Structures are given as structure tokens and as C-alpha cells.
Amino acid sequence: MILDSKIPEGALAEKWDKHKFNVKLVNPANKRKYDIIVVGTGLAGASAAASFGELGYNVKAFCFQDSPRRAHSIAAQGGINAAKNYQNDGDSIFRLFYDTIKGGDYRAREANVYRLAQVSVDIIDQCVAQGVPFAREYGGLLANRSFGGAQVSRTFYARGQTGQQLLLGAYSALNRQIAYGKVKMYPRTEMLDLVMVDGKARGIVVRNLITGKIESHSAHAVVLATGGYGNVFYLSTNAMGSNATAAWRAYKKGALFANPCYTQIHPTCIPVSGDYQSKLTLMSESLRNDGRVWVPKTKETAEKLRRGEIKINDIAEQDRDYYLERKYPAFGNLVPRDVASRNAKLVCDEGRGVGASGLAVFLDFADAIRREGQPAIAAKYGNLFDMYEKITDENPYEQPMRIYPAVHYTMGGLWVDYNLMTNIPGLYAAGEANFSDHGANRLGASALMQGLADGYFVLPYTIGDYLAKMPYDKVAVDHPAFKEAEQNVIDINNRLLSIQGNRTVDDFHKALGHIMWEYCGMARNAEGLQFAKQEIRKLRDEFWRDVKVVGVNEELNITLEKANRVADFLELGELMVEDALHRNESCGGHFREEYQTPENEALRDDENFAYVAAWEFTGVGNDPVLHKEELKFENVKLTQRSYK
Amino acid sequence: MDLTLKVWRQKDKNSPGQMVTYPVKGISPDMSFLEMMDVLNEDLLRKGEDPIAFDHDCREGICGMCSLYINGRPHGPERGTTTCQLHMRHFKDGDTITIEPWRAAAFPVHKDLVVDRSAFERIQQAGGYISVNTGGVPDANAIPIPKSIADKAFDAATCIGCGACVAACKNASAMLFVSAKVSQLAMLPQGKAERKTRVENMVAQMDIEGFGACSNTGACAAECPVGISMENINMLRSEYLYAKATSENI
Numbered sequence: 001m002i003l004d005s006k007i008p009e010g011a012l013a014e015k016w017d018k019h020k021f022n023v024k025l026v027n028p029a030n031k032r033k034y035d036i037i038v039v040g041t042g043l044a045g046a047s048a049a050a051s052f053g054e055l056g057y058n059v060k061a062f063c064f065q066d067s068p069r070r071a072h073s074i075a076a077q078g079g080i081n082a083a084k085n086y087q088n089d090g091d092s093i094f095r096l097f098y099d100t101i102k103g104g105d106y107r108a109r110e111a112n113v114y115r116l117a118q119v120s121v122d123i124i125d126q127c128v129a130q131g132v133p134f135a136r137e138y139g140g141l142l143a144n145r146s147f148g149g150a151q152v153s154r155t156f157y158a159r160g161q162t163g164q165q166l167l168l169g170a171y172s173a174l175n176r177q178i179a180y181g182k183v184k185m186y187p188r189t190e191m192l193d194l195v196m197v198d199g200k201a202r203g204i205v206v207r208n209l210i211t212g213k214i215e216s217h218s219a220h221a222v223v224l225a226t227g228g229y230g231n232v233f234y235l236s237t238n239a240m241g242s243n244a245t246a247a248w249r250a251y252k253k254g255a256l257f258a259n260p261c262y263t264q265i266h267p268t269c270i271p272v273s274g275d276y277q278s279k280l281t282l283m284s285e286s287l288r289n290d291g292r293v294w295v296p297k298t299k300e301t302a303e304k305l306r307r308g309e310i311k312i313n314d315i316a317e318q319d320r321d322y323y324l325e326r327k328y329p330a331f332g333n334l335v336p337r338d339v340a341s342r343n344a345k346l347v348c349d350e351g352r353g354v355g356a357s358g359l360a361v362f363l364d365f366a367d368a369i370r371r372e373g374q375p376a377i378a379a380k381y382g383n384l385f386d387m388y389e390k391i392t393d394e395n396p397y398e399q400p401m402r403i404y405p406a407v408h409y410t411m412g413g414l415w416v417d418y419n420l421m422t423n424i425p426g427l428y429a430a431g432e433a434n435f436s437d438h439g440a441n442r443l444g445a446s447a448l449m450q451g452l453a454d455g456y457f458v459l460p461y462t463i464g465d466y467l468a469k470m471p472y473d474k475v476a477v478d479h480p481a482f483k484e485a486e487q488n489v490i491d492i493n494n495r496l497l498s499i500q501g502n503r504t505v506d507d508f509h510k511a512l513g514h515i516m517w518e519y520c521g522m523a524r525n526a527e528g529l530q531f532a533k534q535e536i537r538k539l540r541d542e543f544w545r546d547v548k549v550v551g552v553n554e555e556l557n558i559t560l561e562k563a564n565r566v567a568d569f570l571e572l573g574e575l576m577v578e579d580a581l582h583r584n585e586s587c588g589g590h591f592r593e594e595y596q597t598p599e600n601e602a603l604r605d606d607e608n609f610a611y612v613a614a615w616e617f618t619g620v621g622n623d624p625v626l627h628k629e630e631l632k633f634e635n636v637k638l639t640q641r642s643y644k
Numbered sequence: 645m646d647l648t649l650k651v652w653r654q655k656d657k658n659s660p661g662q663m664v665t666y667p668v669k670g671i672s673p674d675m676s677f678l679e680m681m682d683v684l685n686e687d688l689l690r691k692g693e694d695p696i697a698f699d700h701d702c703r704e705g706i707c708g709m710c711s712l713y714i715n716g717r718p719h720g721p722e723r724g725t726t727t728c729q730l731h732m733r734h735f736k737d738g739d740t741i742t743i744e745p746w747r748a749a750a751f752p753v754h755k756d757l758v759v760d761r762s763a764f765e766r767i768q769q770a771g772g773y774i775s776v777n778t779g780g781v782p783d784a785n786a787i788p789i790p791k792s793i794a795d796k797a798f799d800a801a802t803c804i805g806c807g808a809c810v811a812a813c814k815n816a817s818a819m820l821f822v823s824a825k826v827s828q829l830a831m832l833p834q835g836k837a838e839r840k841t842r843v844e845n846m847v848a849q850m851d852i853e854g855f856g857a858c859s860n861t862g863a864c865a866a867e868c869p870v871g872i873s874m875e876n877i878n879m880l881r882s883e884y885l886y887a888k889a890t891s892e893n894i
Contacts, residue, residue, distance in 0.1 A: 047778075067762075070701055074706050125782065126779070130776060132801075159798065173773060179769040239702040274672055278679050279704075391676075550692060556755040
């Protein structure tokens with residue numbers, strides 16, 4: 001199989017405009033003859049479904065939640081990047097492109113990232129026109145703030161709820177199309193298989209989560225906007241229901257899965273407090289502007305603190321180690337996410353962590369409060385401080401926050417070409433579900449940008465190019481391909497329900513999460529990954545022998561829903577390990593302990609690994625086949641990232 | 645701590661429901677309310693019993709999926725808090741806790757504590773948007789909006805659509821929910837063009853869905869987890885009056 005990224009010819013800045021002119025168009029009267037399925041209604045899915053409806057296509061949109069507005073894009077806090085240069089501080093499309101390529105540690109496609117930077121400006125216009133209440137200055141114009149990995153202020157925001165406001169904007173556009181009858185919405189409905197006819201994606205099989213009914217839906221094209229797979233770790237900042245099932249089942253039908261090992265571990269999350277913990281909560285990156293990160297200088301002091309023999313304030317200034325400021329004097333506490341996370345793990349591994357478990361570091365605002373006063377700090381971070389207190393019952397104005405890294409975002413995903421089409425004709429992937437724009441590490445405030453770019457401004461053009469070449473004929477849902485896929489879904493459900501074993505689904509999920517976090521988390525090595533691969537296989541065998549799923553299919557069955565998702569995570573976990581094992585270099589969120597500089601920084605190998613690793617399914621338990629897409633850098637120079 | 649839970653169990657929409665008592669033991673005060681429910685569900689599963697169905701997703705207080713009527717209050721005893729952000733330290737060892745679904749004719753029960761809130765969707769579809777297509781819009785800075793107005797619109801826009809306002813209201817009125825969207829869009833210059841039809845259509849749909857009338861008790865705003873204020877209801881009333889007085893739809 002040869003991977004054709006279909007990157008248009010010509011100069012970087014002209015590729016997208018030329019491509020838009022060259023793509024085939026469907027005339028307005030013919031658009032109503034085409035059906036499009038969109039799975040997932042987060043920023044990418046909702047914006048795509050609404051835009052397709054506006055153009056005149058017949059759209060069916062699906063989400064597992066009770067409303068499209070619940071998709072986890074809603075929880076994004078910080079903001080959305082756009083190269084508007086409203087601040088006159090030297091921003092430009094090229095600079096946003098450059099920062100994103102560099103932030104991704106040179107493992108993303110130049111052409112895709114440049115297009116992302118180009119359309120970023122249109123996104124802000126669109127959202128404002130929809131009534132999204134972005135933060136404004138007193139003069140009435142839009143406000144900006146700065147974010148990690150950039151030297152300009154290009155982040156637009158709506159307090160700490162930017163994702164919510166952007167999603168509600170896309171949701172309102174979607175609602176308008178639902179009212180017009182151009183989009184038919186299927187909430188509480190989960191995709192469980194992809195249907196292919198003559199090698200093309202022609203529909204999906206879903207389960208109605210209220211009645212359990214298995215149904216087929218046919219279309220001319222299918223868009224997966226189903227988010228990332230961070231929940232493979234069990235504990236993450238993802239929502240409880242976030243899952244990889246739609247993407248995974250497409251993978252099992254032949255779609256390639258790219259760079260699965262690239263996961264983002266966010267440095268500032270509230271630490272785990274017990275075995276019962278169900279999820280982790282993020283504290284915005286913006287806190288590192290004023291908070292100082294530290295742990296006790298010695299293991300002995302840390303132990304005393306953990307045993308409660310001394311209090312935090314008993315630790316004198318000279319006995320504290322502000323390790324980020326010490327190691328990275330130029331960037332200090334504002335080093336990028338991957339660097340901050342790795343260093344927190346390092347000091348905890350040395351036994352210098354704090355909190356009951358020893359798996360936490362301090363984020364201390366005492367200096368900032370002394371300097372600016374408590375009201376000023378409250379004005380900046382009040383809602384975050386309140387949330388912290390609600391969860392931990394500790395007052396961060398009086399004592400430092402305890403924080404620890406947590407899984408937050410997955411840069412890997414379904415392989416797509418420049419048109420966001422997977423290697424299966426007619427199957428598209430958008431937003432976090434694809435691999436395309438963030439390389440090995442995503443910068444803050446770029447996920448919202450990519451989701452909306454894909455849905456509002458890329459897919460509406462590229463999908464038309466595909467449909468224009470498609471006959472209008474519809475495939476009936478009693479076609480053998482649909483019946484076969486339905487039977488496959490029914491068989492999996494029956495198998496899960498018939499095992500009647502002893503261990504719960506959550507029990508297996510936690511065990512998988514533990515393996516992934518220990519061996520395929522912030523730091524990885526070949527030996528650990530080999531071990532993890534065996535352990536995951538063992539765990540998966542045990543799952544299919546001993547899982548306990550109660551009830552029947554024909555009802556609202558929360559255990560059956562989870563069992564399907566965890567069954568897929570148990571396969572995906574192995575692929576992540578496989579990918580991490582083969583990539584003999586460190587880059588961005590992928591840190592292999594064998595490949596580091598003498599100063600413990602990530603050591604890339606551009607000679608051998610400047611490619612996208614796209615994996616092909618060959619059967620559960622069989623090793624997948626690796627396909628490589630070489631990355632060509634013609635507009636940026638590859639350099640070692642340094643933050644000293 | 646050890647607790648006694650009285651939980652509404654109902655097989656499906658058409659079956660009668662009943663309160664069922666469950667003892668739970670060894671609950672940590674640092675657990676969230678939903679994590680306590682997870683512990684109970686794991687126990688039930690191990691015994692081969694059907695776990696309790698409840699809605700939840702982000703567990704960060706923003707998606708609006710979680711509900712639960714706890715000891716007679718939507719989202720429980722803490723003000724300004726969703727159920728997922730409520731922690732067990734607000735309860736005492738030995739407490740009996742009653743857990744019911746949202747109670748409103750317009751929110752029928754799907755199963756146990758899971759209700760059907762699709763009425764909210766249909767109200768939003770009736771007019772909770774500004775009619776702009778993708779592309780072809782003016783530059784974002786073309787229309788300056790005073791900060792005070794942008795901030796007020798934002799306050800209304802933070803509604804998470806959970807339905808606590810309906811559950812709190814003795815009439816099961818959806819006025820706070822509807823008013824949040826109406827006033828957000830009525831305040832902004834972008835929303836002015838459809839100001840009249842929006843409020844007319846959304847209120848009409850609200851009535852069709854069977855929500856009760858508003859009698860201004862303020863229970864909705866008192867129980868709203870994100871602090872949507874009664875001011876929005878006032879604004880909805882004046883918008884509605886203005887629209888009807890000058891309506892082109894009579």
C-alpha cells in the first residue's frame with residue numbers, strides 16, 4: 001500500500017487556494033441527492049454537520065450523549081489560537097504555522113499545518129457572527145492572551161470556558177439545520193461498525209442506547225469526528241464516555257491508524273486521591289504564569305512531610321527545590337507541557353514527591369500573592385482556585401496546590417490525506433480523531449482551532465470533491481454488507497453478555513490503565529514496552545474469559561456500553577505500545593529513556609524517523625503492518641528544541 | 645463513612661418505579677457523589693444485580709449531563725455545584741440520602757435516574773441561534789461590543805442545559821433555561837435581526853413541550869449550578885411583550 005497524502009503542488013502559501021479552485025463542485029440542486037453521516041458532535045462534528053446542511057446535503061449526525069451539546073469539547077478551558085495579529089505584536093499565518101510545526105517537534109505535515117493557520121482567522125469571524133461571547137476590551141474589540149509555545153498573544157478566549165462557548169456556537173448552527181430538516185440528529189446512539197460496499201465507506205451500524213436496537217444507516221460518505229483515545233489510560237481528563245470504538249472499528253475494517261503512541265500528558269492536574277477515582281481534573285496551563293513549581297530538596301524532608309511530622313511552612317526556602325527554574329532558567333515554570341510533565345515524574349521517582357501518595361508536586365502562589373495581593377490573583381484565577389478547593393478541600397490561597405501530570409489529549413488518530421480522507425474512500429476523520437496537525441505534541445489552544453477548521457472550512461470543500469465523482473445511487477440497508485456488519489455487532493454483544501465471569505468491566509479498564517501509565521506513559525523504554533505488550537495480551541484474554549456483563553442487549557445497559565469500549569481499548573493499547581516500541585527516538589509526547597541528551601532532553605532522530613507511522617490491522621493478536629509516510633520539510637529548518 | 649441510600653429504580657419508560665434502599669460502606673469523604681455511586685454499582689455488579697443507571701459524562705461540572713435530585717434538591721445540598729462536583733465530605737457518617745431523577749412531565753424517565761431531556765433540544769431548535777451560514781461573515785472586530793454587554797451575554801451563555809431549573813420549580817417551568825438563550829442573543833448586536841421571532845418561537849415550543857408556567861418564586865436561579873440569574877427571566881418577559889406587541893406573526 002502506498003500512502004498518498006495528496007498534498008497539492010506549488011508554494012506552501014498557495015496550496016490551499018489552488019486546491020479549493022481545483023476541487024470538483026456539486027451543483028446546488030444535486031447536493032440534495034447526497035447523504036452524509038457525521039459521527040460525533042464536538043467542535044469538529046457539529047461544525048461539519050451544520051456546514052454540510054447549509055450547503056444542501058442530507059446529513060445524519062450521531063452522538064452517544066443525550067444532546068450534541070454534551071460532547072467533551074465543552075470542557076476545554078484556555079482558548080483558541082488564530083493568526084489575527086489584532087495585537088500588532090508580529091503575528092502572522094507563517095508564525096502560527098511555524099510555532100505549531102515546532103511545538104509538534106517536527107512530526108506533522110507542513111501543508112496541513114499551514115492550512116490550519118490560514119483558516120484560523122476565519123474561525124474567529126464565524127464564531128463572533130454566531131454570537132459567541134469572547135472576552136473583550138473596554139473599547140469593545142476582542143481581547144487576546146498568550147499561551148505556551150508562542151511569543152505573541154494570539155489566543156482568543158471566553159473566561160475559562162472557551163470550549164463551552166465555541167461548542168454552543170456550533171451546536172446552535174447545528175440546531176438551525178435540524179430545524180430546517182437538513183440534519184437528522186440521533187442522540188444516545190453509538191456507532192459500532194463501519195459498512196463498506198465495493199471498497200467504499202457507505203454507512204454505519206449503530207446501537208440505540210435506550211432500546212438496544214441495532215440499526216443501519218446508509219450514506220455516500222461517512223465522517224468520524226469521535227475524539228481521542230486518552231481513556232485507554234482509564235484515568236484522564238477526558239469525559240467518562242469518551243471512547244475510541246468508532247475509530248477502532250474503522251481501523252479493523254482497513255483504515256490506517258497513525259502515530260498511536262503520541263499522547264499528551266498535561267502537567268497541571270489535580271492528583272489522584274484514591275482507588276475509587278474516576279477521572280482527573282485539569283487546572284489550566286495559565287496558572288504557571290504566576291505559580292512556582294517545587295518539591296523538597298531531599299527525600300528525607302519529603303518523607304517527613306508525607307508522614308505529617310512537619311508542615312509545608314516548616315520547610316525553609318533553602319530546603320525547597322524550584323526544579324524547573326533551576327534547570328530551565330530561560331523558560332522557568334513556563335516550559336512546554338511535555339517537559340514540565342517529565343520533570344514532575346522525575347522528582348517524584350526520586351522520592352521527593354508530596355501528598356499522601358508522594359505522586360504530586362507543589363504549585364505555589366505565595367510569592368504572587370505577596371507581590372500582587374490576593375484580590376489580583378483571585379481576579380485572574382478565582383474560578384480555578386474555587387474548583388481546586390471544591391475537589392481537594394484545601395485552600396490554595398493559604399497553601400500551595402498539589403498537582404501531577406495526567407493524560408489529556410492524543411495527537412495520534414486515523415491516518416488522513418490532505419482532504420482529511422482516510423485510506424478508505426469516502427471515510428473521513430476530523431478533529432482529535434485524526435492524526436494530522438499536531439505532530440508529536442500539541443500546543444495549548446490549538447485543539448479547538450483544529451476541530452473547527454476541519455468542520456467549518458476544510459471538509460465542506462474536500463467532501464464535495466469526492467461526492468462529485470460519486471453516482472447518486474443509494475445503497476439500501478438490507479444490502480448484504482449491512483446485514484453482515486449488523487450480525488458482527490450482534491455477535492460481539494452476545495459474546496460479551498454470555499461470558500458471565502467474575503471481574504467487572506471497570507476492573508479490567510483500571511488494570512489496562514495501570515499497564516499503559518506505567519509502561520507507555522510519560523517515559524518509555526524497550527524492555528517495559530515488551531513487557532506491557534505481553535501483559536495487555538494476557539489481560540485481553542482474561543477479559544474475554546472472565547468479564548461480567550449483566551442484563552440484556554434490549555435495554556439501557558450501561559455495562560454493555562462500557563464493555564464494548566473497553567474491549568476496543570484492550571486492542572488499541574497494544575497498538576500504542578507497538579508504535580512506541582518501534583519509534584527508536586524521543587519526540588514531543590513520546591519519550592524513550594534510551595534516547596535522551598546528557599541533560600535528559602528528548603533526542604530526535606530525523607534521519608530515520610521523520611515519518612508518519614500508519615498501522616494496518618491484520619487480525620487481533622497479530623502484529624500490525626507498518627506503512628510510512630515520509631515527512632518533507634521545505635519551509636522550516638529542523639532544530640533541537642531547547643528551553644534552557 | 646457508612647450511608648443508607650434510597651434510590652429510585654425504574655426498569656424503563658413504561659414500567660412503574662419504586663424507591664429501593666441500599667447500604668453503602670467505607671465511603672471516603674474525598675469521593676465525589678458520582679464516585680460513591682460507582683462504588684455502589686460495582687458492588688451490585690459483583691452480586692449480579694443491575695447497576696443503577698444515571699447520566700454523567702465530563703465530571704467537571706460543564707457538560708450538563710449529570711442530574712440527580714438529592715435529598716429533595718437538584719444537584720444536592722451545595723449551592724452552585726453540579727452533582728459531579730459534589731463531594732461526600734458534605735455528608736455525615738450514618739446519613740440516609742434520597743436520590744431521585746429530575747421530576748417533570750416534560751422529562752419522562754428512560755430508566756432509573758436517567759431522564760429524557762429532548763424537550764430542551766426542540767426549544768433550542770425553535771430559535772436558539774443566529775441565522776448565519778459558514779463563511780461570508782464580517783471581520784470579528786467589525787462590530788465593537790461594549791465589554792459590559794459582552795460580559796452580561798457571557799453570563800447568560802454559561803447555561804449548561806442540565807435541567808436543574810425545571811426540577812427545582814414547583815411548576816416544572818423551563819423559563820430560566822429559555823431566558824438564558826433569549827437574553828444572550830437579544831443583548832448582542834448580531835442577534836438583533838431575529839430578536840422578535842426567536843423569543844416567539846422558543847416560548848411557543850416551551851409551551852408545546854408541557855413545561856409549567858413561571859410564578860417567580862426564584863427556586864430555579866437558587867438551584868442553578870452555574871448561577872444563571874432571574875434577570876434573564878425579566879428580560880425574556882420584556883422581549884416577549886415587545887415581540888408580541890409589534891409582531892408580524894399575528
